[in-house]
Amino acid sequence: MTFCRCTRLPELGLLLLATLLLASGCAPKARMMVWRPAELDIAGLERLAILDFEGDQQSGKIARSALQSQLFENKYYNLIDQAELARVRPVTTPEGNPDLTAAMEAARTMGVDAILCGQVVSYNVLDDLQTDHHIELGGSTSKSSKGDTSSGVGFGLDSTQTLTREASVSVAAKLIDVRTGEIRAARQFSHTFHGKRVNGQGDLPPREAILTKLLNECSQDVVRMIAPHYLPQEVVLARQYYGKGMNELRAGNKSAMKGNWTEAEKHWQTALRENPQSHAAQFNLALAAEARLDYPAAMQHLDNAIKGYAASDYQAAKKRMTAGQQKFQLAFAQAQSRPTAQAALAARNQPPPMAPNAQFPPQQQFVQQPPQYGPPQQPAAPHNVPPQMPAYGPPPPTGPQVMPASHSQLPPQ
CATH class of the missing domain: 1.25.40.10 (Tetratricopeptide repeat domain)
Known part of the structure; x- marks a missing residue:
């Protein structure tokens, strides 16, 4: 310290x-919070639909859920649920993968401005358990009451068990203008985790908690790319x-x-x-x-x-x-x-300005x-x-x- x-x-x-x-x-x-613009061009976009992302197992659905939660809290976009698009026409293939072409047609019918889609490139957590053994040698010398000296040699076995946990989440996202088919934004975001526990000592979060945290961080990156947002400033x-x-x-x-x-x-x-x-x-x-x-x-x-x-x-x-x-x-x-x-x-047609001493609601x-x-x-x-x-x-x-x-x-x- x-x-x-x-x-x-x-x-x-x-x-x-x-x-x-x-x-x-x-x-x-x-610390204060400052308002910052979207990192890429989002002019004219308001109604947004988020599709399931491509990904192994359930990672694509989990990614859509995380993005939907982050963008709902941000409140810049009016979100259109994927299920609403499916009422117009199916937006997934028989295998359960997202069908972008069908989703675009459904979005045009519903007056959606843009679709957010992509792929979960990485969604992994790996554990590595290692046990190291150390042999320690030692000696001692003693003297008897008669003055005789004796010595001995001994050894001991010491073990160290180390659990290493590494995780990575990588999400590729793109924002597509439904009206023109233009890709307005496209980026890949990655976050990683590395932690260890030695002989049971050390803070090592659960596997699912780590993946959830990393996916939320990727989702926040996507939000900063396509919506005005707050950032802390010291x-x-x-x-x-x-x-x-x-x-x-x-x-x-x-x-x-x-x-x-x-x-x-x-x-x-x-x-x-x-x-x-x-x-x-x-x-x-x-x-x-x-x-x-x-x-x-x-x-x-x-x-x-x-x-x-x-x-x-x-x-x-x-x-x-x-x-x-x-x-x-x-x-x-x-x-x-x-x-x-x-x-x-x-x-509103630009009403006349109010007097300098006018009172305003707190908000x-x-x-x-x-x-x-x-x-x-x-x-x-x-x-x-x-x-x-x-x-x-x-x-x-x-x-x-x-x-x-x-x-x-x-x-x-």
Whole structure:
């Protein structure tokens, strides 16, 4: 275990040195969830059917079940069950294998946009049990009461039993546009496991549990390929050692480290009121805004921090945050490309903007405006006025932030 010891700087009386920022090793860290776009082109796709994958024994059916569960939790697509396609026409061969041609025809009849299919290339777990024997030789010398010396030689047999378990799961998936027959995405994902137990000691999960975990990891890779998704991101918090606002800034850091960004932001706002010159409070408020996906507010706080102290760490954070904002906007643009989102936007006909002091339901606060086309741009309205949104978007964080199981469906405005 590694311990970290931070030393207190002498009180120099200078505001620039009143805050120790982002020092390596000792700096507090926190995690937030960031919204990222699908890795490949999914424009215009919304209704998705998942077929049984090809694979030995039941691995193909297990893969479809895992993918269906992951995509259902993601909630980007409207999933059409394979059984519904089978009502139009059989989508499996007499041998029980998936019939892609029949499934495509059934999907066109039902107005499905895309089919997800593929093959389980590997779904194996192997155990190797080895027993090693070691012979130990030893000698001893003793002296009798009469002064006679005697010696002897002995040996012992020691055994070591090692159970090694190795597993691999590999899934090849492709997304096919039903309307054109075009393959919109195709990749193969693999995950492996290696573990051992010596003389009954050591944690070795059951075989089926290992295969399930590896298959879920492959399924998550597929989801990231074809749908907007959340990823965890670790950030470093700014610190303050003395001066006005120190206690509140530290309390905010503790809350953020526990995942409670809402509570952390309240403490940092208080710290900024107590010390308006605190660039550390401004920087941490930028992180809090990023955690709720309000990038315009995050950039404003970050620029204020840089004006107070142009630290290289602040500059690096701005570069990272700018890239994150662009990815967030791309994810939103993908969400807007869904046919139902396009129809909802057209039906709304762009109502007039609300007053800057208007009150909003909690679930619509802190939402950034995505561009409908073109490069990322900042909204003209103040960041606390949510703009018109598509029907689908990332859920606004509430309470301690953890890995969300899905994207929430926001109600129409």
